[in-house]
Amino acid sequence: MTTIPSMNGDYVLEVENLRVELAYAAVDIVDGISFRIKRGEVLGLVGESGSGKTTVGLAVLGHQRRGARVAGGSVRIDGDEVLTKSTGQLRALRGRVGSYVPQDPSVALNPALRIGTQLEETLVAHGYSARDALNPALRIGTQLEEAVAAQASNSSARRERIEEMMGEVLLPQERDFLRRYPHQLSGGQQQRVALAMAFALRPKVVVLDEPTTALDVTTQAHVLETVRALCKVHGVAALYVSHDLAVVSAVADYVGVMYAGRLVEVGPKEDVFNAAAHPYTRRLAQAIPDIAGRYKIVGIPGRAPSPGQRPPGCFFAPRCELADDRTREEFPPVQNLSPSHYVRCWHADEVRASSKLDRLHRETQNGGPAGDGEALLTVRNVVASYGAHQILHDVSIDVLPRTCVALVGESGSGKTTLARCVAGLHRDFSGEVLLRGKPLERSARSRDQQDRREIQYIFQSPYSSLNPRKTIGQIIGQPLRLFFDLGRRAADARASEALERVSLSGSYIDHYPDQLSGGERQRVAIARALAAQPSVLVCDEVTSALDVSVQASIVELLAQLQHEENLGLLFVTHNLALIRTIAQDVAVMSGGRIVEYGRVDDVLDAPTADYTKKLLSDTPSLERATVPA
């Protein structure tokens, strides 16, 4: 396992055979992790939740989460071993040598301190301009005292440095801005402050842990650009951890794919995405929707094994078409495909040789004939507000049978509010919501049973939308009990039937939600909606809490149900790339208004509104990023 691609060049970060275990069991969380990053380059580490990517990211800086410990391997920054350092030495290391950008800046920044103070703190704590580095021979307290003493003479130097830092991350450099508190900044600005702090001391290595996941696409695009620029300019080796292949393709030079605690493929971005040698990489690429192309997205059935439950042999074998006896017996060794591209698969050559397209083009135009018949659901001139704050301005849309209308927009655009008005969860609006031309009451409670039955709502997070104290049978039985007069036996039969329609076994009935994976839970939520035999399904960001492979299968399922059950879908999403796959019509929302509304292909191929154009250009695309120049 020591045969990692060797290349001449100044590797800043070298990770070899890293193994992290659960602290109280000899069970590995990640093992055999080897990669190197050169000065000024970005390695994108992708993987689904639980694959161990964050564990690796933290270990690179000598940190482990509670309950984990490093059990072997080495991490060297500029040839200096990190894993054997003491807590004090690591503290001195952080900031100066390696730094970390967390996923959620609103949690990472101290809400009680002005951002100027926090930035300055970073500099002071590491003795910026007072000395070169913290002296490990001195107590931290002594060093802080010295730092304070040096503060007076250095404060103007620091002030200058802070202004420089703000400039680098494209934030205003005025004093007024520095005097703000984190909550007075937008999410994107907060993340820029976090970036500024991470790059403040010119570290050699920066670990970015999903820094854009909580951000809107436009903000994300800017942050990604900033990250790239900072790494190039300052010659920083960056490890960019993300679950989003498209984001990684936009920011990284090299890509590492993690699966169940193993790095299964590492290589230059173009190679990994265009000539993937691991079946998982290929399946992952097939699972993500792309804004640039008309692809069918395909989910990966099954789930990744968690630590302690991993099979002998290749961990991907249970989900792999190529699995054979050898695959199931022994974990594949590292196979170098080129000096900078390695893979761990017994069948890498077959995978590479297979002429099968990486992604499947959609067989049919998603649109097909324009939705037929009269509108199922009509939203007419809806103006909604929360208290004095107006959220929606004169919004109108139509949902035809067997048609999916996607509602896209950034956070705060009012798309969820609109969905809630339709479902009767938000009452404070004027205008009309009509079901087959018949106006509906505002609140779900005052609607009649029939109206409530016909419009069903699926929530964003299946972790929150299923009562943890109820069995799956009870959860799905709820609409059955409320809308249909069924005996217990008939209700159970209908519940199993509903489960089977969402590709879950009927035996789930006696299980509780916490025994199910996220994707399975979302299927249960869909089954609950289907059990009511609705005509309109309102889906509020139903895939955003799920992994991409699961997202793909949920989208497949919804598209299938849409045709089988003649459903009208109102699909709320922030993910522009998804809508080509699922929707026929799209309404682009911004600031509570619909700025563009039409057929999906028309809107995406020839956008007219500036806002749509901007959204389209800011959405990262695997295809655009990996087409060889």
Place this chain on the structure above:
Amino acid sequence: MSERLIAAPTALAPAVGRSRSPLVGTMRRALGFGRTKVGLGLVFALVLLALVGPFLAPHSTTEFVGSPYETPSGEALVGTDNLGRDVLSRFLAGGRSILALSVIATLLALVVGVAIGLFAAYARDWRDDVAMRALDVVLAFPSIVLVLLLVSVVGPELWLLVLAVAASHAPRIARLVRGAALEVVDRDFVKAAEVLGEPRRKILFGEILPNITSPLMVEASLRLTYSIGLIAAISFLGFGLQPPAADWGLMINENRIGLTVQPWAVVLPVAAIGLLTIGTNLVADGLARALIGIDRGTAR
């Protein structure tokens, strides 16, 4: 869409040995603590004493077996009381009333408190404010003063005693329930039930209540402790059971004058009440500790 893979629960992480209900889990964990075991032992022993005691009593509770404040003898094993009745017999018979009254009062307080707390948490509008401020008024009175006020106006009726004790506990339970439920009402499964048109009653008791059983259990056992103390105090003050009934609280009152001559008539009921409240309190403490453990373990 060619393949429709049916996922079967075989791939599930083993859920063996884990209870589905957090309440059962909390209780099981609580039983791991020595204090809970001791507490349960005490409660069990005293409840047994109160239930079986009357059948073991050598004399009737009202029979005069000697002269007042006789020290222990063959006839009266632990002596006689202020009127010359058998202390042991009265002690054995005197636990039922206090136990029954405090349990009923606590249950009543639970029912009312849970209903008000859930209602307020779910409403979250002016009705929440009205309910909570009204409870604040009740809470402003110390329990014993509140109960004495009611009892002294209407008279020493047992039903009133139960009501008064329940009324003094219900606001505290309601506050706890409201606090615990506030977290739950924001979750999407409550909204999902609303969209389906589930009646409010079902949302409160079917969706929200099962999610707050653990803290409720802790509170219930704590309230039981206070109920026992409160009812014993009321009896002692003469507003509870009336003579010649046998009751621990009353016994203390009747016999305190002879404390130096015949201490048993006071010491026995005092010890029983003391041990009972210590027992319920230990159980509450164990449950509370187990609950904190739960929260740590399942925090997402």
